[in-house]
Structure formats: C-alpha cells, structure tokens
Amino acid sequence: MTTVAARPPTTTLEVSGVTMRFGGVVAVDDVTFTARTGEVLGVMGPNGAGKTTLFNVISGVQKPTSGSVSLGGTRLTGRAVEDVAALGVTRTFQTPVMFWGLTVRQSIEVALAARQFGGTYPPAPWRELAPCGLGTPGRRAEEALLRARADAILSRAGIGTMADRATESLAFGEERLLEMARALAVEPTVLLLDEPLSGLNPDEIHAVLDSIRAARDGGVAVLLVEHAVGELLAVADRVVVLDHGRTIAEGTPQAVAADPVVIDAYIGDALE
Amino acid sequence: MIAQIWQYVLAGVVVGAIYALIAAGFVLIYQVTGIINFAQGEFAMIGAMTASALATGGMPVLEAAGIAVVAAALTGALCYLLAIRPARAATGVTLIFITLGLDVALRGLALFVWGTNPLSLPAFSGGSAIVLFGGALPPQALWVLLTDLLVFGALYAFFRHTYAGTAVRAAVANPPIASTFGIPLRTFAFWSFVAAAAIGGLGGVVVAPITSATYDMGLTLGLAGFVAAVLGGLESLPGALLGGFVLGIVEKLAGGLLSTGWEQGVGFLILVLVLVLRPQGLLGRAVRRA
Secondary structure, rough: OHHHHHHOOOOOOOOEEEEEEEEEEEEEEEEEEEOOOOOOOEEOOOOOOOOOOOOOOOOOOOOOOOOEEOOOOEEEOOOOOOOHHOOEEEEOHHHHHHHHOHHHHHHHHHHHHHHHHHHOOOOHHHHHHHHHHOHHHHHHHHHHHHHHOOOOOOOOHOOOHHHEEEEHOOHHHHHHHHHOOOHHHHOEEEEEOOOOOOOOOHHHHHHHHHHHHHHHHHEEEEEEEEOOOHHHHHHOEEEEEOOOOOEEEEEEEHHHHOOOOHHHHHHHHHHO | HHHHHHHHHHHHHHHHHHHHHHHHHHHHHHHHHHHOOOOOHHEEEEEEHHHHHHOOOOOOOOHHHHHHHHHHHHHHHHHHHHHHHHHOOOHHHHHHHHHHHHHHHHHHHHHHOOOOEEEEEOOOOOOOOEEEEEEOOHHHHHHHHHHHHHHHHHHHHHHHOHHHHHOOOOOOOOHHHHHHOEEEEEEEHHHHHHHHHHHHHHHHHHHHEEEEEEEHHHHHHHHHHHHHHHHHHHHOHHHHHHHHHHHHHHHHHHHHHOOOHHHHHHHHHHHHHHHHHOOOOOOOOOOOOO
C-alpha cells in the first residue's frame, strides 16, 4: 500500500452563502464561515437550527439549494460523498453507526486502507486476490503493519482491549469511541463531529475531548456540533451560532457566551 | 427403495450445485446494491448458449466455456451500465421491475440470436458414470461440484482476505457511512453485477452438457436460484450454497417419490414457508442493516 490520496495543499474549509431548502422549509439560510487548519470551530444552536443539515452539505450527503463549500480552493459542492471523503472530509453522526459484521480492529483497518489507497480504493481484485491467497511475505508484512497501526489507534482511543470484539457487542459509549477513532484513522483534513459527547459518561467525555484536542494539534480543522455547551465552549477556538438556519453570532467562545442575542436564543436555555 | 432415494439425493446435489451458483449471484448483487436481480438466470442462459453455439461451430469445449463466461460478464456489465446505473436514484421496487424487464429482454435477444432449438455442449471430460455408494453421477457432475468449490472458495478468500472484500463488507453493513470513508459504492455495484453475471454464466456453462441449452432456460434457473437465495438468506453466501443444495435435493426427492409435477412446484412451497416462518432464511440475519 503506497498510494496516498492527493489532497489540497491548503486546508481552509470555506462555506459560502450556503442555503438548503426542503420545500417551504429553509433549514440553512445563507450561512458563510471558514474553518482553518488546527482549530476547533464550535457550531452551536438549538434543535432544528440546521447544524446537521450543514454537515450533510459539507460532506456531500446533500447538495445545497445555493451556495458552495470548498476546501483549500477545491470545490466540494457537487461531488459525490466518497469523492469529498477522499479529499479529506470525514464525519461522525449523532447516533454512532458501526460496520456490523466486522470486528473493532477491522473497522479501523477499513478506514486505514481507505486513506492509504485514496482515490484508487479499493484496489482492483486482480491486484490482491492472488497474493492474498498465497500469503506472500510482502502481503503478510503489509497486513501486520496495518494491524499494528490499527491497534495503536485503538489504544490511543482507550479501547485497545476491545480490538477483537464484534462491533455488535459494543456498548453505546464504546461505539462512540470507536466511531471517533475510525474517523481519525483516515487522517482527515476536516473532521465533522456531530454531538460526539451525547450519551457518554465523564471518563468517555474526557477521552473524546482529548482526541479532539489531539486532532486539532495535529493540524485538523475540527467542526464540532455539541449540545453540551460548557464542554463545547471549553474546547472550541471559535464558535458559530445558528438559529433557524441563520448565523446569529460568530467569534471566540468568550465573546459568544457573553452575546445577549446568543444567550436569548440558546445558551440561556442550554446552561439551565 | 433406499438406493432409489440415494440416487435422487445425488441428482439433487448436482442440480443444487447449479442453483447455488445462481443464488450466489442474487446474494452478491443484493448485498451490495439492495436490488433483487431477476435477470440472474439469464446470465446462466447466456453462458450456456454461447458455449454451446461456439462448441457446435467447432471450437474446443474449454475455450468456448471461457469465452462464454466472459460474454456473460460483459452482459452483466452492460445491464448495470445501461439499465441500473441510470436509474440508481429510483426506488427499490422500480429497480426490481427493471431487472424483470432485463430478464425478458435478454431472453428475447437469445431467441432472436439462437432460435428455439436446443443446443448441446459436449461434456468437459469423457469416461463412464461415477458410482458412489451404489448411486451414479455423470462425469460432468464432478465439473459442476468443482466449479462450486472454486467459486465459493474464491468468494470466501475475497471477502475475508482482501482489502476490497473487507471494504465491501463495511459497505454492506452500512452503505452511507462507508461512502464517507471514500468507499466507492457505485464501483462496488458495477463489479457486483459483473461478478454475479460471470458466476451465473459459469453455472450455465457447466450445466449445459447435462441439460442442453435453450434460450428460455434462464427463467427456470433464475427462479430456482432466487428460491435458494431466499432459503439460505438473501445476504449470506454460505446460505446461498446451503439453500442451493437443500432445494436441489428436495426437488429431486419430491419429483421422484411424489410425482414429477412436484419437482417444479416444491420450490415455491419452500419459498412461501421460508417467507412465513423464517424470512431471514437459514443463515441470514434477522435485522439487515444498522
């Protein structure tokens, strides 16, 4: 495995005038912001503010009614989900979703291989069927390397002892940790985290926040949607606040937390 | 009486091995795309008819067989590119109806090209019948069973020991999430049609020396393969193998012990029973996707 996907040299995510309508409902209304390398951008807002829809637009799951998203000058809007992913945008979901049928380690190995092969993933069957059947030394070494990398990632995520467990057997919090580790395994340029702390115990919250900080320090642009406002404000470098699909505030956590408009629309309720 | 039953079982194993190959095609396409491809039996017909026509024209049997499998695979590729992919945004029911249309179209094309007369294909190897515990098998039966062994062995190796196979398993578990990791679902869908068609074509090629080849053989094979796939579990390749053998043996026993009419009908009785009593099949999961 030597092919690595070519990604844009600069990693600023630009969301420009994105609007998303569903019939008469405007879920996202002319939202514009940037997310830079090595920062955590908190995305706050009450339920129905358009946060998840915005993530769907950025990751290519939904095409916006108008506006565009680009990464380092490369337009993402209009590309298929897998193409957006190959350019370095990875996400998690409100409810963690596992690859049932695979073990915990295999779940990470799938992500690692996806990153390693990049745009040529998966390799053509004839490139790997024969060697795997014969168990060539090169192939075995490659598999051992992948396995070691997967185990290291699982250890960092605090679930190293679960590597051989079936994903169906994981508890909710363990699924969250695996989903986070799986997302980080593809070495994303932009990581979209949709309520990664919900349903976790304090130790697990601590582990996820550590992972977020480590990703940021490693140069990832992290977009974090989270209803745990205290934790979000503590980990975010900047915050964008949405309400009814529109941006009502943007700035540092301290500035946003003190903004009367934000307090009135969201934080007042969220901190009660 | 016991010797007679044993003979029916042996005959059922041979037929079941063919059903298993057709069922494997159903499962491959269903796993990756969620589509039940009712044109699957026609891939077997394309394989059988192409090989028989080429061999009748003087080509060596194994050479003709190889070309026939490639022809079936190309047919599968064209079916996907021309009929399925353009309609990929359609609902599942619409896609199933498209495959029914493909089934009719391919049969009509075969009628146009080869006519109604059956074509024969020489057995791959000569020799006398193989006697096993008093029962007899035609020499071609060994080729049929060998084909099953190779196909299911290759599929096992692919899904368990290749990066692409693991990626397909991830995509089967959850297609939308898999795509967020860069796993190309459309590419998988294309190759699932090609592989299913090649496997179906191979089934048609190896069965042709036993049954002869006709333009409408795909309908019967396709329906039997569908029943075998449902019986085993639509998302399970081991289930396809098991379902094929169970169906083949039950058909031959019913045909031999009750009446020949039951040989055709018992499969549909099994289908109804499975759908009522165990919809996930013998080896399928009760819940398909997360």
